[in-house]
Amino acid sequence: MKIAVIGATGYGGVELLRFLQHHPYAEVHSIHSSSQDGISLSEIYPHIGQNEAMILESIDVEQITATADVVFLATPPGVSSQLTPLLMDGGVKVIDLSGDFRIKDGRIYEAWYKKTAAPNRYLQKAVYGLAEWNKKEIEDAVMIANPGCYPTATLLGLAPLVQNDLIKEDSIIIDAKSGVSGAGRHVSLSTHFSETNENVKIYKVNEHQHIPEIEQMLWNWNEQIKPITFSTHLIPMTRGIMATIYSQAKKELSTEMLVDLYKTSYEDSKFVRICEPGNYPSTKEVYGSNYCDIGVAYDERTGRITVVSVIDNLVKGAAGQAIQNLNIMMGIEEDTGLQFMPIYP
Amino acid sequence: MKIAVIGATGYGGVELLRFLQHHPYAEVHSIHSSSQDGISLSEIYPHIGQNEAMILESIDVEQITATADVVFLATPPGVSSQLTPLLMDGGVKVIDLSGDFRIKDGRIYEAWYKKTAAPNRYLQKAVYGLAEWNKKEIEDAVMIANPGCYPTATLLGLAPLVQNDLIKEDSIIIDAKSGVSGAGRHVSLSTHFSETNENVKIYKVNEHQHIPEIEQMLWNWNEQIKPITFSTHLIPMTRGIMATIYSQAKKELSTEMLVDLYKTSYEDSKFVRICEPGNYPSTKEVYGSNYCDIGVAYDERTGRITVVSVIDNLVKGAAGQAIQNLNIMMGIEEDTGLQFMPIYP
């Protein structure tokens, strides 16, 4: 199938190209950027090497819908809400890596993103691409809202607890830590090396736009869930997210019971790996891969459950999950083009 | 006054020497190590430069008590519990940077540290050196148990809430992040560069020995406090601790009210700085200094309070607070030898 990538000059876009380059069934037909028409991508990213196919084109919707089967959007918030309706009307399938189609209620989107929401009838067609839990809908989708990096780590970590009604509904606290690549390639003081190295910063306290995305999915699973606390920290590393998730158990449990539950919940999931009791994942052990590794502990002293969930924010948290969604939507093996070990060390 | 430093070859020890070198009233009379008698410290730490006074001596208690006024112990757990009684019997004052004298109940110490506790009568003479809150007792102390790095950041962050009974007693969760120097100079795979760089790891889940130290002080302030959840993460940086502290407010509050409370609580504290509403500290802004910077937020959606407390783990979390305690104990200005700006960037 023929693929177009819009927003190919960002970190998400270039990571998509890394995976698509050797995908057996997908061919990158064109790459697009709003501002760099005619430039070879290798001028911007020398690591991809000279490659004649990698010339950036402007975003001409008609031309794209005439030639592509599937379009990936790796654009900043506020762009996809305008482009996607045109692409959908043109008959191509869309996988959007931005947040524009993740939240069903446009007013909530607008409150957290401070941007105009996408038109409602397109919004309602979007399927939330949390591949491990929405597979059925993804198979039938024409438009996929690829989940955010933090929500992916968080939701995969919480799903077994929330779906099985094991935790108090008002007790969820997520303390998330992210590498700096999550902030993208746009330069700013907050991602300037000398300000970021040897430093941990907390940001968007109680205001992160991923909060409503996480809550929406939790409510889908269990409508008793109350608002969550979700904090994000910038860590002096490039890739990786760890979500440390706290909640209060409704009844006495044990770490072993929880590990069993998680193993069962994810037994058919190729990309979720559960740690043995007493073991917890570190971000580096999923570096460059599409895995989500999860460890879980029950504390008898407090009756609290701690879940530790790690992903590579640019892979399972963005481009990798997008390819996984492509595979599911196209009816091919879910891990096609994604079967490789993390890079370690 | 004449100072002896035992355990001068660790990171805590060498940081003590950095501060003592230009302390106007303290003179480093001798430095001691269990294994490197006769070696110049500059062979181990070239950064201190040739310095004839810095020759390591063995640990001869009689000689030390005969010449020193105050002894700092910067030794691993289990050493001070044996040395300190001899030093106290010899009539010198002791400031212990290890955990051996922090916990009043020897059985609790033994349960968490898996080592034999110090003799009880010495344990009871130890004053917990949380300088901002125990000043009166520190003034009269002959033996100071210098607080742990994590407890310092955590307790300074929680004190105003717990002392003023503002939070639900069973709702405290601390998610702490530390630079690698907190693990000391002893080599191990978990502090090997290639395993630690570009990586976030959680460790000692529900088992960290600083848990009882924190709980003991919280109970001193408010005996209704229930067991806490306290998690520790290793961050790819050398120095710095951030404690992100979550708790449930008993009644509706506001961020402004909380900031005011914190400012009032610490108005006489030279080393605690409170951020304005909407601002939060990052670890780098206290690098190399004795400051503890604190930000606080109230979330109306959840009724939860988030406190963000940062210190340099080797300064306010170890050697700096030890000097601060020395100053208080000796009746001199608390910030003597500690008045310098953080190093930035």
Next chain:
Amino acid sequence: MKIAVIGATGYGGVELLRFLQHHPYAEVHSIHSSSQDGISLSEIYPHIGQNEAMILESIDVEQITATADVVFLATPPGVSSQLTPLLMDGGVKVIDLSGDFRIKDGRIYEAWYKKTAAPNRYLQKAVYGLAEWNKKEIEDAVMIANPGCYPTATLLGLAPLVQNDLIKEDSIIIDAKSGVSGAGRHVSLSTHFSETNENVKIYKVNEHQHIPEIEQMLWNWNEQIKPITFSTHLIPMTRGIMATIYSQAKKELSTEMLVDLYKTSYEDSKFVRICEPGNYPSTKEVYGSNYCDIGVAYDERTGRITVVSVIDNLVKGAAGQAIQNLNIMMGIEEDTGLQFMPIYP
């Protein structure tokens, strides 16, 4: 073909497994370690995940030669010199990632490595696996000495100049910078995070064992070459080598002429990429890949040539080049199993 990997628990070994896992013609039949018989590799390296095939076995030469077609040795210096003769006598092909078979003159090996050299008749059968320049001999080899990381970056950078007699024979100075993973997984103070982070160190000044390896190959190309100066620096990053190579031109040149020469020299080399005039590679642009990127400049003020050559030390500098050698030796496409983009950022 069936592969055995000896020394699978080091960084070079585990990187070999990453590449072999999806190699279409090679199957990892067994993995071996001198000390961890029966352990699953995933206990040591959680990133590889549960994998029943990855159980470590002891090093039983008879068993290995009975079942394997090719054996990779990723062992410390001094091990391969003893194992390889037994394996060769057993009829298997050997690719050795250590330095034991790289230097033809055993006395030189012993002078620089301070270890006993391998027996001479085996040493003489070894082919130096610098794939871009020794392809013919590699095709016919039964034993390949895989080049060191520094020599790979250096020799690929110098080959066009030395082979074409463009530089003064006594003018070569190589200033090399390496990530810490080059020091392996063995813990030591010099690779302890707190000592290595925010630090550049020079080490083994004028004494690095890669000096004779580089000189031997330069002499093969041009026997007038005089002893080189070669310095190595440890950089606070995990992966990557940059060799900055200085030499004096014999006659006036230009950057454009040099870039043309390099492009011509490497036009058939899939893994060597030459930068356009005025551009120079950075280590990150080859991260995780088998590429060697090279930039070159001529300075009219001094008549000096600067060559900048970068590789991923664990890939083109170790495991990747070993797979490349395997492919050549086996008569299959040189880039089989190695066709992937660098990971960026």
Next chain:
Amino acid sequence: MKIAVIGATGYGGVELLRFLQHHPYAEVHSIHSSSQDGISLSEIYPHIGQNEAMILESIDVEQITATADVVFLATPPGVSSQLTPLLMDGGVKVIDLSGDFRIKDGRIYEAWYKKTAAPNRYLQKAVYGLAEWNKKEIEDAVMIANPGCYPTATLLGLAPLVQNDLIKEDSIIIDAKSGVSGAGRHVSLSTHFSETNENVKIYKVNEHQHIPEIEQMLWNWNEQIKPITFSTHLIPMTRGIMATIYSQAKKELSTEMLVDLYKTSYEDSKFVRICEPGNYPSTKEVYGSNYCDIGVAYDERTGRITVVSVIDNLVKGAAGQAIQNLNIMMGIEEDTGLQFMPIYP
């Protein structure tokens, strides 16, 4: 004496304030910025804390000359060349941390800096503030051109060899490595964390504006010196410069002879420390301090000398040396306000 700091919002400016805060004889009377009049510096740099004296003022030359005794300029290139003449005419002493007054020949400045040179009569009054070698002139100076970071490390490393005519005049090659703070606080893709972390980059090959500054001083010492090769690399750390300096000895020497020469050359220099034979400095061992540590080796195989010189680029390479120059110019002890240990680790 009363100090004004112009350009206080850059890294050099804020580092000056760190040192001046506790300088016993200097008082920061005013701080100035071209664009942030009225802002408290603590809003820009929370690490300095609330400090009423630290309000930025606009750059009003008349007001400054009316109140200040000495003005520090920590401004980008091209600013000082215009401000300094006005300040000098106003009767204040000036210490300029930029490159505008370092090069005596305005045409050379303009060729390398691509900016208009300062007026010649002011240029000729400027004293190059390489404190260890120009002390006499600094004592009498009214205007000091504070040396660049790279030139400081390089010139202190080369002085004994060049002054004593020990090396071939056309053989000097300097391979320099710098932390990212040397690029200042201005954001750019080349200092963006995700592009800089886990990366070594070479930049300005054969074009760095510090080349003529180094050559000018070398020629002052020995007019036979030929053009040098000088390369600069960006290292994933915040602070520190290492200059690895290569040259060809004119006659056979030994490492011991060289170490003796360096010790003698710097025996009266408080801030230059020479390593024992076989030892070399790392950048971290001068972190935050005004030291320059130097190691030197002679290689019998090649007849080459390797000098390794390290500084903290923001201290000895900028603000620290500026304070040292202030002290010398004011006739007070050279190390006033600068006597502190490096921060380690």
